[in-house]
Amino acid sequence: MPRQIVLDTETTGLSADSGDRIIELGCVELLNRKLTGNNLHLYFNPGRDSHEDALKVHGISNEFLKDKPRFAELVDDILQYLQGAELIIHNAAFDVGFLNKELELAGHPALAHCVERVTDTLAMAKELYPGKRNSLDALCDRLGVDNSGRTLHGALLDAELLADVYIHLTRGQKALLIADEAQPSATDLPLLPIDLHALVLPVLHANAQEQQAHAEVLAQIDKASGGKTIWRTLPSI
Incomplete structure (x- = not known):
């Protein structure tokens, strides 16, 4: 499994173009589906004011932001951190679009040249929960992820919440992976004859x-079911 980076951005508005x-x-890092603590959190001076609606978000x-570095000043560190990782992003087209614009302005190729792949958790959620609200807050509520500290959007907090959401969304995949890894192949098993005739199992x-x-x-279960438990209808053994 490649190194995974759960990523989120905040922007001055909605249109990079x-x-x-x-x-x-x-950004928060996952190795083997576990948080490593190797996070990346940066603020940038965008060289322009945020839109009023963005400020509310x-x-x-x-x-x-006035004394923060420009994106281009830290681009090499960012690319080194992201190098070869799978990016996990909610509504990936938005964040990737902004990142690609920043990379272009800094004279670097698009993000796809740096990372292994991008996984969009919004697309995953829409497939799992068609017709339902699949915002980050909605997914937190649905999956039991505590987002009580999220009064405003923040890139690091949202990335941490999304990491938890992603683990929940892919929990079945994890179970399958563990099952596959736990099952030895037929060639791994010793072919030894075993005589079970003399085996006596103790009865406790x-x-x-x-x-x-x-x-x-x-009795408690029977009472809770209103007397409809199946063992009441079975003959005593």
Whole structure:
């Protein structure tokens, strides 16, 4: 499994082609589906003010960004961090579009030349939950991911939440992977004859206390079901 980077950006607006720029980059690293703590979190001076609507979303003031470096000043460090990774992004077209514009302005080739691939969790969620809301907040609520600290959008926090969401979305894949890895091939198994005729399995009977506890549990289940438990209709053995 390649190294995975869960990535999110905040921007001055919605259109990179119209001059909007990235103001925050947040990345968290996953190795073998576990957070490593090797995160990347940067703010940038975009050289322009954020749109009013964007400010309402991320709350990052123009004044705060004035003394931050330009994207081009840190581009080499960013590309080194992302090199060869699988990027996991929610609504990937948006973030990749902005990253490619920043790379173009800094004189670098597009992101695809640097990373292994890009996985869009929004596309994954739409396939798993067709017709439902699949925003990051909606997925957090649906999958039981605690997003109570998300009053405003922030690139690092959103990347951390998305990492948790991604693990939940792909949990079945993990189970299959573990099962595949756990099963030895036929050639790995020793072909030794085993005589089971002399094998005697001990029978452990429940004691009185265990039988009473069992009866109490059955009575509780029977009461909760309104007397519809199936064992009431079966003959005693």
